[in-house]
Amino acid sequence: MHATTLSFGNMHIHGDLLVKLLKARRQTFIVERKWDLPEAEGMEYDQYDTPASRWIAIHEDGEVLAGIRLTPTTARCGMYSYMIRDAQKGMLEDIPDNLLNFEAPVDQKIWESSRVFVSRDIPADKRFQVQVQLMQELIKAARDQGAEQLLGMVPSLWPRWIRRLGLRAEPAGPVMEIEGMKVQVAMMDLNDAVH
Template identity: 30%
Template sequence: MQLHVFSFEHRRAFEAVYSGFLALRKLKLVDELGWGLVHDGHFEQDQYDRTGAVYSIVTQGGRVIAGARAASCAGNDGYWTYMLQDARDGKIPGIPGGLLNDYPETNLTWECTRFVMDETRADQAHPSIETKLVVAGLCRAAFGLGASELMSLSPQGLGPLLRRFGYQIRREAARYNCEDDGRQYRAFRMECDPGVNQYLAARYLSPGSATALREELKGAA
């Protein structure tokens, strides 16, 4: 098992991993959950896959089995900002506004999106290790680029799981039921603590990821 952490700008160096993540997103979100997302039949890629995004992806035997994306709440491309704020502004049909008490617009908060996992390939000997690695990788990358907090709109079960991993979680009060998959979602915020589970991340981190992260930090300095 390997953990790959890299930015959108470095995706060419992780081409197979990045493509595998997009393919898993299409499989899980479109084919299985029935989300009405734009795709090309093989990959699901959206407006938030852009400069500034970072990825934390786990592979097993060269195959992507879990992953997620994060981006600064200060980022924008002139129209799109981040998912929850764009939903508030009516740009994303299906996701209501008012899911956050306040909508951050600084680099201190990063939004995590597109978490997916292939449960059929999960490590039965180490339950939830894939999710733990994905989150640790996002913290590692985002903290190095200035984040103190991560935020996500996720199924309610993720919050308690992250607490068991050792993270400090604060859940927002508002909830909504997704018409596409029938699940209830809730936003939460989590301290971006680079010390939590980093021994595990370092153990599984791919050599290429270490190089990419050093380059990211050098560019941000």
């Protein structure tokens, strides 16, 4: 099993891994969860998949098992910045604007994690290993970009899940139901992360 952090600057080195990641995202978010998201050529994408972002893929034998997108909170692309901030500004109709307990930060040391998924096809005995590798690569990739904190919308069961991985995070907003899932924004201090 491998963990790879992709960017516009290095994607050519990794063949079609970014394409496979976006296809795996489509499978998770559009096919399985039935979210109404943009897609083309079997890939899911949105306005936050820009050269400012990074994509983490956990992959094995040509198959993407899990992934995350990282975006700096300083990102700008036309009228968009990053998902949580744009939702707070009322720009995203499917996400409530009261998702954060404070004003969405714009800080080069804070990055947003989004589009987190783990393939449902992974056997139960391998799932924890995939989750650990995904979180380890997330922490490494974020630190490599100079991040000290991560802000992300996660399933509301995150406190139990993240403790199991030996990490800590704090709630940053209320528990909400979006697209049939209970979710909450959480903030992780990477200085507390031991991985």
